[in-house]
Amino acid sequence: MNDEFTSYLNTTxxxxxxxxxxxxxxxVEGLPSVRPYERVMFETGTYGYVNAFTEDMVETISFSxxxxxxxxxxxxxxxxxxIPVGEELLGMMIDPLGRPLRQDxxxxxxxxxxxxxxxxLPIRARARVKEPCITGITVTDxxxxxxxxxxxxxxxxxxxxxxxxxxxxxISQIREGSIGIYVTVGKSKLVIRQIEDExxxxxxxxxxxxxxxxxxxxxxxxxxxxxxxMTIAEYFRDAGExxxxxxxxxxxxxxxxxxxxxxxxxxxxxxSYPGDMFYIHARLMERAGNFITPAGERSIxxxxxxxAAHGDITGYIPTNTIxxxxxxxxxxxxxxxxxxxxxxxxxxxxxxVGKQIQPPIAKEINQLLTGFLSSARQLETxxxxxxxxxxxxxxxxxxxxxxxxxxxxxxNEILAPPLQLYLFCLVWNQQWKGAPSEKVEKELRAVxxxxxxxxxxxxxxxxxxxxANSLDALLALVQKNTKL
Amino acid sequence: MxxxxxxxxxxxxxxxxxVYSAIETILEALYKKGADINTVIETEIPNTLVRPLKQAxxxxxxxxxxxxxxxxxxxxxxLAILRTLSLExxxxxxxxxxxxxxxxxxxxxxxxxxxxxxxxxxxxGGARVAYEGRYKEINLATLxxxxxxxxxxxxxxxxxxxxx
Numbered sequence: 001m002n003d004e005f006t007s008y009l010n011t012t013x014x015x016x017x018x019x020x021x022x023x024x025x026x027x028v029e030g031l032p033s034v035r036p037y038e039r040v041m042f043e044t045g046t047y048g049y050v051n052a053f054t055e056d057m058v059e060t061i062s063f064s065x066x067x068x069x070x071x072x073x074x075x076x077x078x079x080x081x082x083i084p085v086g087e088e089l090l091g092m093m094i095d096p097l098g099r100p101l102r103q104d105x106x107x108x109x110x111x112x113x114x115x116x117x118x119x120x121l122p123i124r125a126r127a128r129v130k131e132p133c134i135t136g137i138t139v140t141d142x143x144x145x146x147x148x149x150x151x152x153x154x155x156x157x158x159x160x161x162x163x164x165x166x167x168x169x170x171i172s173q174i175r176e177g178s179i180g181i182y183v184t185v186g187k188s189k190l191v192i193r194q195i196e197d198e199x200x201x202x203x204x205x206x207x208x209x210x211x212x213x214x215x216x217x218x219x220x221x222x223x224x225x226x227x228x229x230m231t232i233a234e235y236f237r238d239a240g241e242x243x244x245x246x247x248x249x250x251x252x253x254x255x256x257x258x259x260x261x262x263x264x265x266x267x268x269x270x271x272s273y274p275g276d277m278f279y280i281h282a283r284l285m286e287r288a289g290n291f292i293t294p295a296g297e298r299s300i301x302x303x304x305x306x307x308a309a310h311g312d313i314t315g316y317i318p319t320n321t322i323x324x325x326x327x328x329x330x331x332x333x334x335x336x337x338x339x340x341x342x343x344x345x346x347x348x349x350x351x352x353v354g355k356q357i358q359p360p361i362a363k364e365i366n367q368l369l370t371g372f373l374s375s376a377r378q379l380e381t382x383x384x385x386x387x388x389x390x391x392x393x394x395x396x397x398x399x400x401x402x403x404x405x406x407x408x409x410x411x412n413e414i415l416a417p418p419l420q421l422y423l424f425c426l427v428w429n430q431q432w433k434g435a436p437s438e439k440v441e442k443e444l445r446a447v448x449x450x451x452x453x454x455x456x457x458x459x460x461x462x463x464x465x466x467x468a469n470s471l472d473a474l475l476a477l478v479q480k481n482t483k484l
Numbered sequence: 485m486x487x488x489x490x491x492x493x494x495x496x497x498x499x500x501x502x503v504y505s506a507i508e509t510i511l512e513a514l515y516k517k518g519a520d521i522n523t524v525i526e527t528e529i530p531n532t533l534v535r536p537l538k539q540a541x542x543x544x545x546x547x548x549x550x551x552x553x554x555x556x557x558x559x560x561x562x563l564a565i566l567r568t569l570s571l572e573x574x575x576x577x578x579x580x581x582x583x584x585x586x587x588x589x590x591x592x593x594x595x596x597x598x599x600x601x602x603x604x605x606x607x608x609g610g611a612r613v614a615y616e617g618r619y620k621e622i623n624l625a626t627l628x629x630x631x632x633x634x635x636x637x638x639x640x641x642x643x644x645x646x647x648x
Contacts, residue, residue, distance in 0.1 A: 006621075010619075015614045317549070
């Protein structure tokens with residue numbers, strides 16, 4: 001018999017027997033003092049945890065790849081389902097139970113363990129979001145700014161560039177000193193490998209932890225993945241670090257929760273999701289935020305992803321998640337098809353805390369562009385009816401086109417905030433008046449490349465943007481120094 | 485209905501299994517054309533169960549098929565709620581051992597209890613008992629190991645003195 005299993009039996013003095021199994025669910029008779037979310041061990045050596053109780057049975061979720069046979073013995077462990085947490089996890093790809101997924105790396109498991117389900121911190125331990133969370137994506141940083149500690153939903157159709165956006169945001173934040181956690185919920189091995197490669201290529205993998213639940217993992221493992229990621233985030237927050245966590249994606253997690261609930265014969269609600277669907281996700285989201293810690297204010301910025309079929313954000317899970325987060329970024333399939341990268345629709349995206357912490361000039365640009373782009377959209381409608389273009393209309397339409405070109409970014413392009421402001425000024429000052437879009441695009445890229453490569457140019461732009469105390473002043477300064 | 489005369493003769497899980505299959509045989513035969521229940525019991529059911537079953541059926545208020553069916557279904561349900569005491573020992577228990585053990589267990593826990601025996605040859609001087617989710621291992625090997633652990637220092641000192 002497994003020594004560990006025997007030791008648990010002897011320590012707790014309790015035993016249970018699997019009486020019935022339905023997929024990942026195992027109904028156990030016995031274990032009289034077992035508690036909810038307690039980790040249990042099956043005689044085969046696999047683990048599971050207590051999910052619910054029926055009148056005479058304990059409902060457990062097993063982490064076994066194969067269904068457990070009836071009659072199998074089960075032991076209590078007298079501890080909550082937990083994972084190892086520590087600095088050792090940095091630069092690792094682990095499964096939701098904290099086991100390394102790459103065998104070619106030598107690794108010492110952290111000694112500290114934390115329960116994966118913990119009570120979110122109360123309101124007195126929270127602070128207002130005060131610092132901007134720079135993503136390096138122009139359209140986000142200017143139009144839908146995020147703050148450190150914000151829960152920002154990333155919602156959109158499949159293949160609309162969500163992962164690319166998330167990776168750039170994580171990379172930007174890591175370069176600013178945060179710790180990155182990328183949780184994949186039921187993704188293919190290929191996608192996870194690509195994420196790992198991107199982060200390695202950007203040279204930030206040593207500050208990242210990937211919590212990977214593969215699509216072919218048991219439902220129980222996939223289900224705990226977001227909680228495991230959040231537990232690691234909480235550890236680093238308590239260790240005095242800012243953390244950014246991506247949960248890719250929550251809609252798959254909701255499906256797993258639905259699957260387990262239906263197998264457990266819970267009453268189905270809307271779209272067959274169980275009644276506690278909102279509670280499960282809201283409790284998870286509440287664990288993120290800006291917190292008051294002994295080391296000062298530390299944040300867990302959470303970016304959950306929801307896949308909205310055919311861009312429909314009015315579904316049950318998208319609306320649920322929209323209501324429990326502090327804003328959302330909508331990735332529009334139509335914009336993606338039209339060639340906009342990233343395909344974020346600023347008019348359908350919301351940020352509830354980002355604007356309050358946006359730097360003054362960026363805020364001015366935001367207000368200016370919101371007004372300009374909506375009136376330009378109306379003008380576009382008018383002109384589509386064949387109205388004649390006067391000079392003013394032509395200028396407005398060209399400006400609108402250039403603004404969208406300015407928002408366009410290459411797949412791995414990260415723009416620093418001063419560069420974003422500078423480029424905006426160039427576009428707004430009509431630096432490339434009458435030029436075709438290819439030329440404008442080329443020129444914008446050229447300025448970006450020069451900013452990265454030429455340190456004196458970078459320094460000059462940084463000085464320029466810090467020197468100005470208003471948008472008008474900055475526009476004037478840039479106008480004066482266009483031949484930098 | 486009184487099922488005690490039947491289930492008090494059941495001592496182990498395997499015996500309960502035999503009764504289950506007997507119930508199934510009887511239920512299947514009930515509505516078979518030309519089948520006589522007494523003949524079925526005498527020919528198709530293990531000898532040990534023939535007499536108690538016949539006696540139980542004789543005690544029924546009437547011998548209609550419906551009454552026999554209800555009785556058999558009730559018996560099946562009653563068997564399912566019997567409590568089980570699991571005992572893991574190092575040897576195959578003889579009939580005599582089983583009888584002695586079940587008598588002793590029923591004296592303390594009541595007649596609605598049956599035993600499940602399993603064998604682990606690795607057990608040394610003891611047994612593992614599980615009952616209603618409670619587990620206890622009383623094993624000489626474990627006792628020796630525990631004592632060795634507790635007395636480690638004393639044993640080390642003794643060994644050192646001997647070597648000196």
